[in-house]
Amino acid sequence: MSRLRVGLIGAGGISRVHADAWRALGADGHVTSLKGAGEIAAEYGFAEVADVDELIGRVDLVDIVTPSSTHADLALRAIAAGKHVVCEKPLAATAEEAREIAAAAEAAGVRLFPAHVVRYFAEYQRIKQAIADGRIGDVAVQRFSRAGSAPQTPWFFRESTGGGVIRDLMIHDIDQAIWFAGPVASVYALQNPPTVDDVVPAPVTSHVVLTHRNGVISHLHASWVAPGMPFRTSVEVSGSAGRLRHDSAEDRVSRTDAVLAAGSTDYLPPMSPQESPYYAEIADFVAALAEGRETRISPADGIEAVAVAEAAYASIAAGAPIALTPQEAAR
Incomplete structure (x- = not known):
């Protein structure tokens, strides 16, 4: 079985606990961000990617760890490309946007995981x-x-x-x-x-x-x-x-x-x-993908x-x- 290709969008404080989990799970990691992507790439052995669209094109799954106001746009772009999405809380800035993301994922046949750790x-x-x-x-x-x-x-x-x-x-x-x-x-x-x-x-x-x-x-x-x-x-x-x-x-x-x-x-x-709950939530999503089951959230x-x-x-x-x-x- 080939390694799961994961794209991390964002390099702020929360990105490192997500990156820890993906590395522990043996994923092929990629990262892009307006700043800080190079540091994440060097620290975790990920490939630094120039922009969001290039990253989406390279991976199977997108992990969004950016400011809340950007979640809807980034999730919809990944879903439109047929990618599974992990999105840090909140799923979106408004309930209307959150419903739009969920509806788009269902229509595209991809999985959406709101990361309520x-x-x-x-x-x-x-x-x-x-x-x-x-x-x-x-x-x-x-x-x-x-x-x-x-x-x-x-x-x-x-x-x-x-x-x-x-x-x-x-x-x-x-x-x-x-x-x-x-x-x-x-x-x-x-x-x-x-x-x-x-x-x-x-x-x-x-x-x-x-x-x-x-x-x-x-x-x-x-x-x-x-x-x-x-x-x-x-x-x-x-x-x-x-x-x-x-x-x-x-x-x-x-x-x-x-x-x-x-x-x-x-x-x-x-x-x-002692297991990190951030690892546990991402591991649950990866297992749910492989097993065709639901996640805890x-x-x-x-x-x-x-x-x-x-x-x-x-x-x-x-x-x-x-x-x-x-x-x-x-x-």
Whole structure:
């Protein structure tokens, strides 16, 4: 079997964890970017390619790790050439664009993978499985928090070009909230300080409340904080029979608080494995291609996360909750 030919578009910070995965999988790597492609090529043994169209023509699969505002155009160009696509989150800057990408991939008979990596973190997988197993009964409330140093690249701070703390940072937990509790019926959001003239301030904090169609309430917090502050995430899911939680500051341990069996003293799942979740998500996609199966996250999941993020911005602008129909959320 010939080696998979992969084209990486972009050479920013996230590109290296994708390149690590492709190298570990033995792919024949190619890279193009407005800047930094040479460094990636030298570091990972990839071929540097002059432009996007030449790269698309050389490869079987395109991996898009560029600013969010460029995702739709690059994905559609690759799909039009009959290439499979991996696209970093968010799938697009708007839900309309995300739906267009998914429809184009389906029509072309190629695979589209929105790279929502948190689904591949062992701690979150264990929580998902515990919910499915009924470990905490009926889920009632979910709480997610995600905070870290504000990025330094200017496009992150322009909501009109795909930036913003909700679309870039909180979208991870939007996807997790939906994965755990299902589709969203309404979205209410706040941000402090507010965005002014399309410029997102930093530090900045946003709080979003999701009401899921099954009645579950999700509270999501995201902050871009001062430079040098450590990155921290946490999740807590409460149900009728117990609680599941994980805090990255607590030695990366997932803990379940639940009614104990007779004679039990505690319940503590094992520590997380050392495998990179970025490797795991890309390996899953490659295996799905070879085996003709689905991946853990679908194009519809990518669309729904963008639709909820878009509704959050609409809620901030309106100062009121925004209802989502099943059609709008692509469910």
